[in-house]
Amino acid sequence: MPNSKIGGLGYYVPSNVYTNHDLTQYMDTSDEWIQERTGIVERRYATKHKETPTTMGAAAARIAIERAGITKEEVDFIIFATLSPDYFFPGCGVLLQRELDITKTEIGALDIRNQCSGFIYGLSVADQFIKSGMYNNILLVGAEMHSMGLDYSTAGRNVSVIFGDGAGAVLLQATDKEEGILTTHLHSDGTYAEELAMINFGSHGGYHDDKDYGFSVTDKPGGTFVTTKMVEDGAYPQMNGQLVFKKAIVKFVEVINEALTKTGLEKSDIDMLIPHQANLRISQFVQKSMGLSDDQVYNNIQKYGNTTAASIPIALCEAWEAGKINSGDLVCLAAFGSGFTWGSTLIRWA
Ligand code: ACO
Numbered sequence: 001m002p003n004s005k006i007g008g009l010g011y012y013v014p015s016n017v018y019t020n021h022d023l024t025q026y027m028d029t030s031d032e033w034i035q036e037r038t039g040i041v042e043r044r045y046a047t048k049h050k051e052t053p054t055t056m057g058a059a060a061a062r063i064a065i066e067r068a069g070i071t072k073e074e075v076d077f078i079i080f081a082t083l084s085p086d087y088f089f090p091g092c093g094v095l096l097q098r099e100l101d102i103t104k105t106e107i108g109a110l111d112i113r114n115q116c117s118g119f120i121y122g123l124s125v126a127d128q129f130i131k132s133g134m135y136n137n138i139l140l141v142g143a144e145m146h147s148m149g150l151d152y153s154t155a156g157r158n159v160s161v162i163f164g165d166g167a168g169a170v171l172l173q174a175t176d177k178e179e180g181i182l183t184t185h186l187h188s189d190g191t192y193a194e195e196l197a198m199i200n201f202g203s204h205g206g207y208h209d210d211k212d213y214g215f216s217v218t219d220k221p222g223g224t225f226v227t228t229k230m231v232e233d234g235a236y237p238q239m240n241g242q243l244v245f246k247k248a249i250v251k252f253v254e255v256i257n258e259a260l261t262k263t264g265l266e267k268s269d270i271d272m273l274i275p276h277q278a279n280l281r282i283s284q285f286v287q288k289s290m291g292l293s294d295d296q297v298y299n300n301i302q303k304y305g306n307t308t309a310a311s312i313p314i315a316l317c318e319a320w321e322a323g324k325i326n327s328g329d330l331v332c333l334a335a336f337g338s339g340f341t342w343g344s345t346l347i348r349w350a
Contacts, residue, residue: 004130005180005350007070007137007173010063011317012056013166013304014046023161026152034161039280043164043305045147052086056167057143058099060313065139068171072102075171076135078109079126081118081142081309083338084149085111088201088225096141115196116276116337117186118142118309119168123333123345124184126172136174142309143167149198151236159239162279164305168313179350183262185255188341195243196338200235201226248278248336252286255344256334263346269330270296271349272319276335277301277311286334298324308337325349 019042020031034040046056057080065072080093087095091111097103114121119142126138146163150156172181194208202225206213214229226235252275260266267290275283280301287297298319307314312333319325329349336342 001131002133002174002176003178003180004127004172005175006170006347007350008064008066008068008171009169009313009317009320010060010067011166011168011310011314012059012063013044013314014051014056016045016047017042018045020161023152027157027160028154029157029161037279037281038162039299039302040162040305041302044166046145046165048148051145053082053084053143053145053167054086054092054095054099056145056165057082057092057096057141057169060143060167060169061096061100061139061141064169064171068137068173070137070171072100073105075102075105075107075137075139077107077126077129077138079112079122079138079140080109081112081114081122081140082144083113083115083118083198083308084145092141092143112309114337114341115339116278116306116308116311117335117339117341117343119276119312120184120333120335120343120345121186121341123170123172123181124186124343127181127184130172130174138172139169140172141167141169142311142313144308144310146308149236151234156236158241159237162306164307166304166307166310166314168310168317170313170316175350177350179348182346182348183259184343184345185258185262186341186343187251187255188339190339192243192247192340194238195240196237196340198235198237200230245279245282247340248282249285249289251336251340251342252282252334253289255342256286256290256332259332259344259346265330265346267291270332271329272325273297273332273334274312274315274319275299276337277304277315278306278336
């Protein structure tokens with residue numbers, strides 16, 4: 001049975017930098033509040049009408065493909081994770097295929113909707129496809145354009161200050177050596193689905209609560225994903241920040257330990273932990289409760305904010321480019337987010 005290794009990786013962040021101070025033009029907030037609660041200093045925003053998750057994902061993917069030493073025509077399968085897709089449907093997978101100009105090969109393209117855990121879920125799916133012998137070269141992309149869908153008024157400040165735009169990509173390749181992905185672990189608990197969510201626009205019709213979304217109640221078929229009332233109210237993400245924090249710090253540790261137990265490895269064996277960049281305070285809490293040193297954990301949320309599905313591949317690539325990840329190292333990736341969903345993986349770096 002082949003193993004799967006990360007053969008190439010790349011990332012792209014837009015050039016527009018927005019500092020915490022810049023955000024004070026739009027809402028009642030401060031650099032001090034944001035840094036103290038989240039660790040974020042600045043984030044990048046894509047250029048509207050020019051950049052999208054697909055174009056950013058393609059930029060990251062081109063680098064990953066080149067570094068893997070293959071041509072784009074050799075990619076066997078695409079997996080795209082995002083919560084901020086270009087379109088409601090079709091998903092970004094096929095748009096990426098077109099953007100990369102590889103439609104002639106007619107490879108499959110899968111879209112992953114697991115928000116902050118999207119990259120880990122995608123990695124696990126890719127790993128199974130490679131281990132089963134179905135594919136040899138899988139392109140996995142995580143990309144987000146949050147800036148297009150956040151409430152930049154004071155009412156939305158608890159959410160909007162946290163997120164940023166960007167993309168990361170890896171090229172997963174089959175290998176006969178004892179290297180690459182050692183294990184992956186995926187979990188969810190839908191009890192908390194609305195605690196970190198963007199429920200509008202959608203086909204719920206208001207079934208899960210008593211709010212008036214302006215849906216006309218009729219037995220006739222036909223309706224709309226978006227009502228005038230939703231547009232007037234603003235369709236923005238909602239987050240129970242304190243609950244997310246409490247759950248995240250428990251589940252991050254649990255799922256990392258699960259991976260260590262499965263592989264018979266110890267916390268001290270981890271050369272680099274890259275947690276999903278949700279919030280620097282969450283990462284610091286996880287680091288402390290696991291007793292990991294500063295050298296064992298990589299964070300870059302200070303520069304980019306929380307880029308959801310893109311945060312792990314961006315951080316992974318940055319850490320690798322900085323020489324912090326080398327052949328033979330044990331790399332742990334872990335995520336927690338909307339759903340709630342969470343997951344982890346351990347990788348023996350090739
Ligand atoms: N600037 C200034 N004040 C703010 C801001 C802001 N951007 N946002 C909220 N406030 C105010 C609130 O209005 C509130 O004011 P009040 O006391 O007058 O009512 C006060 O700050 C405290 O609000 P809380 O929501 O209780 O703030 P908290 O200390 O919980 O911090 C935060 C909010 C940072 C979101 C925190 O709950 C947290 O870190 N949660 C984890 C969630 C997270 O990191 N999510 C990331 C995305 S999800 C993921 O990737 C897993």
